[in-house]
Each structure stands twice: as C-alpha cells, then as structure tokens.
Amino acid sequence: MLKIQIEVTDFNNSNFLINSQFNNEWNVIQTTLTSMPLHLKASSQSGIEGNPIFDPIGTNEFIENNLVREGWSSHIPIPKAYQFLGKDIDCGKSGVILEFQFSNYPFLLNNLLRSELFFKSKIHLNSQVTNLVIIITKGKMFPASNSTLYYEQAVSQLTALTKYKVFHVPIRLVGLFEEFEQNINIVWSIYEKQRSRNIIEQKQGQCIISQGIKPTRRAIIRIL
Amino acid sequence: MLKIQIEVTDFNNSNFLINSQFNNEWNVIQTTLTSMPLHLKASSQSGIEGNPIFDPIGTNEFIENNLVREGWSSHIPIPKAYQFLGKDIDCGKSGVILEFQFSNYPFLLNNLLRSELFFKSKIHLNSQVTNLVIIITKGKMFPASNSTLYYEQAVSQLTALTKYKVFHVPIRLVGLFEEFEQNINIVWSIYEKQRSRNIIEQKQGQCIISQGIKPTRRAIIRIL
DNA sequence: GAGATTAGATCTACCA
DNA sequence: CGTGGTAGATCTAATC
Numbered sequence: 001m002l003k004i005q006i007e008v009t010d011f012n013n014s015n016f017l018i019n020s021q022f023n024n025e026w027n028v029i030q031t032t033l034t035s036m037p038l039h040l041k042a043s044s045q046s047g048i049e050g051n052p053i054f055d056p057i058g059t060n061e062f063i064e065n066n067l068v069r070e071g072w073s074s075h076i077p078i079p080k081a082y083q084f085l086g087k088d089i090d091c092g093k094s095g096v097i098l099e100f101q102f103s104n105y106p107f108l109l110n111n112l113l114r115s116e117l118f119f120k121s122k123i124h125l126n127s128q129v130t131n132l133v134i135i136i137t138k139g140k141m142f143p144a145s146n147s148t149l150y151y152e153q154a155v156s157q158l159t160a161l162t163k164y165k166v167f168h169v170p171i172r173l174v175g176l177f178e179e180f181e182q183n184i185n186i187v188w189s190i191y192e193k194q195r196s197r198n199i200i201e202q203k204q205g206q207c208i209i210s211q212g213i214k215p216t217r218r219a220i221i222r223i224l
Numbered sequence: 225m226l227k228i229q230i231e232v233t234d235f236n237n238s239n240f241l242i243n244s245q246f247n248n249e250w251n252v253i254q255t256t257l258t259s260m261p262l263h264l265k266a267s268s269q270s271g272i273e274g275n276p277i278f279d280p281i282g283t284n285e286f287i288e289n290n291l292v293r294e295g296w297s298s299h300i301p302i303p304k305a306y307q308f309l310g311k312d313i314d315c316g317k318s319g320v321i322l323e324f325q326f327s328n329y330p331f332l333l334n335n336l337l338r339s340e341l342f343f344k345s346k347i348h349l350n351s352q353v354t355n356l357v358i359i360i361t362k363g364k365m366f367p368a369s370n371s372t373l374y375y376e377q378a379v380s381q382l383t384a385l386t387k388y389k390v391f392h393v394p395i396r397l398v399g400l401f402e403e404f405e406q407n408i409n410i411v412w413s414i415y416e417k418q419r420s421r422n423i424i425e426q427k428q429g430q431c432i433i434s435q436g437i438k439p440t441r442r443a444i445i446r447i448l
Numbered sequence: 449g450a451g452a453t454t455a456g457a458t459c460t461a462c463c464a
Numbered sequence: 465c466g467t468g469g470t471a472g473a474t475c476t477a478a479t480c
Contacts (some may be wrong), residue, residue, distance in 0.1 A: 045458080084377060084380030090455090104457085106334035110329070113336075113385060116388070146458075160341055166340060218467090218468080270475080370453075371455070417460095421460075421472090
C-alpha cells in the first residue's frame, strides 16, 4: 500500500534535539502522517470549478484526531499576557509545539515568530516551556487554493532567516508528498457549502498523480 | 475640515533616522494620509450584510496614487535571488520601503521578516538598499473584515519582538484613526461583485463614528 | 444570544 | 490566451 511521503528540513539543531529527547513524539507524528490517505476536495475557484485540490480541512482533522488519540493536546491556549500573539496553538506535547499550516503563506512567518517568542520568553504552554516546533506543510506538487503555503517556499524562507540568524528556536519543517504515476489512496470530502467545514459526504477512492509537462507545473490529479 | 488622524510607533531608532535623513519622505506620507477621506464599503459577511466596513481597496488605491504622483515607485520587484520572499513591495523611495497592510494579520510578520532580510542582506530594491520600513495599518476602532490586521495588534507584536531583539531594521508603524462624534468625510465605494476590485460607483459623503458602549466594542459608523 | 477575536479557508486581481 | 505565482480581500468556523 502506498503511503504519503514526508520530507523534513531541520533548523537550529532540531535534528539532534529530536534524536536525543523527542524521538517518541516524532515517531507518533511520522506514523500519523504516513498512515494518512491524501485528502482532496473540489475547488470553487473561477475557471477550475470542481477540479481536485488539496483539502486542508480534511487533512487537518485527520492529523489532529490521530494525535489527540495518542495523548497530544490540541488548541492549547496562549496565556493572557501573550494573547497578542494569538489565541491558541494547534497541537502540543511535552514542550513540542506542532502547527499545521495549509493557510496562506504569511502564516508561516507568523507561526515562526510567535514560536520564537514562546521559546525565548520561556512561558508555559500546557505547563511546558517550548523546546521544539514542528510545522507541517504540503508539497508544491499539489493543486491547492491560491497563495496557500507550500513546503518548498517554507524551506527557502526559513533557510534565509537561518543564514541571518534571525531565529533560534529549533524547528523541524515537514512536507507532505505523493509518488507520481502510482495508485494513491484518497479521501474525497464534500462540504455543505463553500467554506463550510461541515462534511456531508466522505468517499474513499484512488487517484493517479502525474507530473506536469513543464517542470514548473503543478501535478495533475486524475481520480480513478 | 476634519482629517484622518494618524498615530505612530517607532522601533529600532526609526524616529532618529527619519528626523535626520528621511524627513521629506515622511512628510509626503503624512500629508497623503491626513488628506485622505475615510474609505468605506459594504460588508458581505453573513449576518451583517451591507454594514459599513473599512475599505482596503479604496484606501490602498488612494495612498498609492498619491505617492506615485509624488515620485514614489510602486510594486517594486524583488530580485530573482530573493523571490522566495515574494514578488514585490508596495511602494518605496530612496531606501524607504512602504507597506500598506490591511490584509489578514499574519502579513505583518511576513512583511517584517522579509524587510529584515532586505535590510541585513543589503540587496538593492529599486537600486537602493533598505534603510527604513514604514507600515501603514488601520486602527482597531474600524469595523472591518475579520482577521484583518489592526494597529494596536501590530504595536503589541512588534514591541514584544523588539524586547527580544529579534529584528533590527528600523520600522515606523503608522495607524489610521478618526475622531468620535464628528462629521467625517467618507468615500463609499460600490464594487462590481464580491471580492471585485472594480469600482462601479464612488460616492462622497459623511458619517459619524460613535464609540461602542463597552470599551471593547468596535466603533459604530452611521452614514449621514 | 449577541459580539469580538483569532484561525483557517479560499476566493479574485494582477502580473510575468 | 492559458499558466503559475504572489498579494490582497475577505469569507466561515469556533471559541470565549
């Protein structure tokens, strides 16, 4: 059975930190991600109505449910004194912050900087200081809503920021990918209406993903 | 005649820098902003359809047009090697970068970090290195689309980041405000359809802005 | 239940 | 004229 592929880029020594202290947490994330079928939905974008695109809602839900089952906390509130940085963080356990980021690209640097402040200020989230941040993104290959963050973009940005030593919190950036020209298991979700998070129907299925003709092209998804 | 009010917060010694080197550039910005009528439009948000909200499109256009007339460049391209930070910056002149930011709040830290990299890397934008960044935001008082950045939020975030010395580029953050209980000149724009930037009709008018009963409430705008 | 706020979803505009 | 990408606009969901 073909599983989702993941790719990882580490910043600020997160590789060493994970191997020495957060191996268990990482293993649970890795297992969760690689057991996940590709979640797709229909686009409503003008001109490509109905075309399959990456489904952030379904993906988000799958990961969150699985991690909560493994003892992770979700929607961890940010303390009052730091509420200008936001309301909550997606998931966390034992000082590991986990953010899924499938929304528009500026959220990456927003997540990064607030994590940096959690790290430096040593404030407690879920009774723990922040030791490590893991950010999950999708590969550029997937057709998706415009301006949503993709892994390669995130790698470039964090690499440049690392070069100029702008941040110090250890970060592992994770990208989700699929194989080309293989039967891929998918979950196709139909939502109540545009922008609804209310799933009316969820179908299992398969698709084949082809690389576009030009190397710059997004992949083409053919539902079987 | 009542003009838009502006408030300013400076970071990393931008105050000194402006007074000593960029007084002319600042004066043009200040004059432009304080000559601007409040731009409003109708919301399409469920439950408050038709209610007046801050109009980012109209505001943006007004500022940009005026600055271009004063010799500023707009949509300054980011060099190829730094394209992972984006395509262009809103406006600039003589090493001063200007960003209007009325979109969702994470764009603030996105703009901040890419400006920091422009500053540190000394790359040329419009044949100039980056000396100063000016970011224009709207006050929290204005009803607006959900999750759009507001000045007070930006002040909090940048203040915290300054405290931990995360960034070094000089920044002046500008907030737009209006007086309460006064006749305020407005421009009400009607767009072709939802999300359209195509203005069908633009009416001059007046409104009165009242502070909400609870201090936490957004202001109430009454069109005259 | 009304209101505010952030998180996230995801569209249109525009330019190369 | 179709494609791809970023910028910006701006909605719904969820929570307090």
